[in-house]
Amino acid sequence: MTEPRVFRLPDVGEGLIEAEVLRWLVAVGDEVAVNDPIVEIETAKASVELPSPFAGRVLALHASAGQVLPVGVPLISFDGGDGGDVGDAPAVPEREAVLVGYGVAPTASVRRRKRTVAAAPVAAPVAAPVAAPAASRPLASPLVRVLAREWGVELALVSATGHRGQVTRADLARHRESASSLGGTPVRGVQRSMAAAMTRSAAIPQASLWVDVDVTSSQSTLERLRADAAFEGARVTMLTLVASAVLAAARDHPLVTSRWHELPDGSAEIVESPLLNLGIAADTARGLVVPVVADAGGRTLPELATEITRLIEASRAGSLSPADLSGGTLTITNVGVFGIDGGLPLLNPGESVIVAMGQARPRPWVVGDSIVPRPVMQLVISFDHRVLDGAAASRFLADVARGLSGTS
Known part of the structure; x- marks a missing residue:
């Protein structure tokens, strides 16, 4: 069996050393084409949609939304496909990256993804995720995971009451209401980058x-x-x-x-x-x-x-x-x-x-x-x-x- 192909987080700016994963645009099991947008990340300058350097089936996502990763670590793995290896992934996206907003409509040459399997994990060998081993991944239905991404909630922080420790939609809603009642708003994306820049500016x-x-x-x-x-x-x-x-x-x-x-x-x-x-x-x-x-x-x-x-x-x-x-x-x-x-x-x-x-x-x-x-x-x-x-x-x-x- 061919080895999985791994796309590592590229440097999309001038020597930037890290980026935050804002949201995934694909899921495990999705079929993607070259240049399909796969993830939206935030750097110290702006947000960017990264296109896929490979065509094939997604085997693993190596980070969750809200996680900050250093440049060069594994970001996503694909099946072996028709060839290529880790070194084949381009260091910079091939199409123009989309910044600041939520992206632009894909061009006519970009094919839509085809989902070939259910949301359950596939059995193919994959590289170990950076964030945590697979066994520690919170149990939740696909719907709950989608809602968690939309609401900006980290599932690992939610108290689960479902069968065998599964996070239910009610658990997610309670966690969100509890966080809202505290009056705190997570600092993410452009605001986080601006805050970091202004902190550095204050030292001048x-x-x-x-x-x-x-x-x-x-x-x-x-x-x-x-x-x-x-x-x-x-x-x-x-x-x-x-x-x-x-x-x-x-x-x-x-x-x-x-x-x-x-x-x-x-x-x-x-x-x-x-x-x-x-x-x-x-x-x-x-x-x-x-x-x-x-x-x-x-x-x-x-x-x-x-x-x-x-x-x-x-x-x-x-x-x-x-x-x-x-x-x-x-x-x-x-x-x-x-x-x-x-x-x-x-x-x-x-x-x-x-x-x-x-x-x-x-x-x-x-x-x-x-x-x-x-x-x-x-x-x-x-x-x-x-x-x-x-x-x-x-x-x-x-x-x-x-x-x-x-x-x-």
Whole structure:
């Protein structure tokens, strides 16, 4: 009998070391085709549906929903099929991974799975699961297991009252009600990743600066650009102009896209980035994500507007690729869309500057000897004080403000 083929957890990002299993999309006994989605995992960057590297029957799932696994451990086993071994599994999914959302509809070339056996375990030899030996797997019907996955309940934590220790639907419901009565909500997925990133961010010595900007000139520019055929298909907003001003200023202030790097001997160095990769914080149904405009500094304004539009729409649709979430060197967060004037943003770990933009609203403004109403926006930056001092950060912010006010 041929040996089972094992697919190990791949690194779907830039050196990520672990991922959380959110939900299985297949079960033991399912027949799958190459590139069929088999599991949804969550990394420190986003959630990803992994496609199958093999065609064949599923023999074993080596982890349960909610379990965090290191990269490289067995994830799922298939029957021997027509050949191939552990080494045949690709390290990166072959089709574009789906991030942040719940996935996209499969293409016409993807075949539906065919279930060939009941939910009972098969007798074929399989690799030992990482989580626990098979004997310790809680007894439960397929329906109860499906409900447990949907409710985010770990069956091993449920007190079983069924025949021979089986977890019943009533047991599951009681456990869920008991957990709800305590008022606790498990921290998972994007929120867990964000919490970890913000904890790391809190260890960075950060300082903040802010300035009010008269954006009358920028609003006139917006009206002109929206009528320009070169921007057809793109959403041209104040974010577009802030991004352009930030990039223009960053070209003259290379420390803005540099990062602090600690060396093994205890010393440190400041590493400059050869590219301006601009992160755009995006609010989605599943939490905050930061897609990245790659080589934003080398794009024209229409190209920049088009790419920002694509990334924000893809963030909310859950169709970003891993590359869309990697490599940022500088981030913008737009709190103005929530009707907020400003705030002190926290740095993305690995970056040295983040820019927060507030809403543009009418405020009294001194023009010559008169006080007149003008649309005014607050810009705030937080910066790594190990990389930039107050003078360097101030000069950068002042250049951004001049670019938006039209006085540069």
